[in-house]
Amino acid sequence: MGILSRGGQGGVTLGKVLTYAATYDGKYTNAIPKYGAERRGAPVFSSVRIFDRPVKRHAQILQPLEILSLDYTLVPRFYPNDHFQGQGSITLNAADIPDEYFNYTPAKLGYVNIQEIAKRHGLVKSGSTLIGIPALGALAKTTGMVSLKSLHKAIDKLFPDSQYLQANHDAVEECYNETQIVTLDQMKQMDCPMSERRIHPIVRPMAGVAGRTSEWRTQRPELKVEACTKCMKCVVHCPDDCISLDIDGLPVIDQYYCKGCMICEAVCPVHGIIAIETLPGDDKDA
Numbered sequence: 325m326g327i328l329s330r331g332g333q334g335g336v337t338l339g340k341v342l343t344y345a346a347t348y349d350g351k352y353t354n355a356i357p358k359y360g361a362e363r364r365g366a367p368v369f370s371s372v373r374i375f376d377r378p379v380k381r382h383a384q385i386l387q388p389l390e391i392l393s394l395d396y397t398l399v400p401r402f403y404p405n406d407h408f409q410g411q412g413s414i415t416l417n418a419a420d421i422p423d424e425y426f427n428y429t430p431a432k433l434g435y436v437n438i439q440e441i442a443k444r445h446g447l448v449k450s451g452s453t454l455i456g457i458p459a460l461g462a463l464a465k466t467t468g469m470v471s472l473k474s475l476h477k478a479i480d481k482l483f484p485d486s487q488y489l490q491a492n493h494d495a496v497e498e499c500y501n502e503t504q505i506v507t508l509d510q511m512k513q514m515d516c517p518m519s520e521r522r523i524h525p526i527v528r529p530m531a532g533v534a535g536r537t538s539e540w541r542t543q544r545p546e547l548k549v550e551a552c553t554k555c556m557k558c559v560v561h562c563p564d565d566c567i568s569l570d571i572d573g574l575p576v577i578d579q580y581y582c583k584g585c586m587i588c589e590a591v592c593p594v595h596g597i598i599a600i601e602t603l604p605g606d607d608k609d610a
């Protein structure tokens with residue numbers, strides 16, 4: 325499975341507790357975090373394997389189908405909409421199902437406001453809410469991959485002297501009890517706001533090693549709705565997959581990632597996209 329978090333949220337510790345708990349359940353495990361020095365606030369990925377037989381692989385899991393995300397904005401940044409194809413699960417730290425998750429097709433999606441529960445139990449240190457361990461309650465409920473009893477045993481084993489020991493136990497229980505689970509069939513029946521129900525390209529834009537591309541653009545595209553014939557040429561030619569379609573078939577430009585190359589303007593046969601001068605980092609309409 326894959327754990328997505330931000331540095332400081334406790335995602336790596338979570339993976340360690342999970343492996344201990346799964347071992348108490350009689351499984352074989354390993355946890356491999358992937359992060360560098362001083363990653364506070366930056367995305368952190370951790371792979372955890374849980375098997376009934378000895379684990380021989382010790383590498384990152386590139387395409388995990390069971391995903392726990394402590395920050396719900398991270399899944400769309402790492403995985404395309406067709407990632408799950410009816411398999412696996414997503415466990416989210418979210419009070420409700422975020423709109424963009426209606427584009428995914430996991431067999432199950434579990435969600436609960438872990439942040440709120442952890443705060444309520446006083447799991448706050450130096451201004452950060454410690455949600456890593458409570459999140460295990462949500463994961464146990466959504467996936468059933470680890471038992472609650474073993475989770476509590478692992479917490480006692482790893483943090484016997486922690487001032488947060490009882491709070492972690494209580495928050496794990498509450499997260500387990502409060503997690504809402506929806507199946508893929510149920511999600512298909514549910515409504516999400518139509519304005520957010522867009523048809524996206526297979527790949528979604530994301531920041532590269534040099535940062536977000538819009539941070540250095542000097543022009544940005546603007547759609548002239550009255551001119552657009554919905555031919556989709558701009559959608560297929562955008563090199564960064566920054567253009568999706570809304571429910572009416574009109575292009576929606578992701579100004580947060582658009583790099584301002586203006587290819588969309590050049591290919592539009594009816595001048596339906598115009599170039600607006602802008603300053604680097606201007607996220608207008610983002």
Ligand code: SF4
Nearest residue numbers: 562582583585586588
């Ligand atoms: S300006 Fe370039 S990156 Fe931005 S939407 Fe148009 S084609 Fe895509």
Ligand code: SF4
Nearest residue numbers: 552553556558592596
């Ligand atoms: S290329 Fe022009 S006409 Fe075609 S969808 Fe894009 S904006 Fe509309």
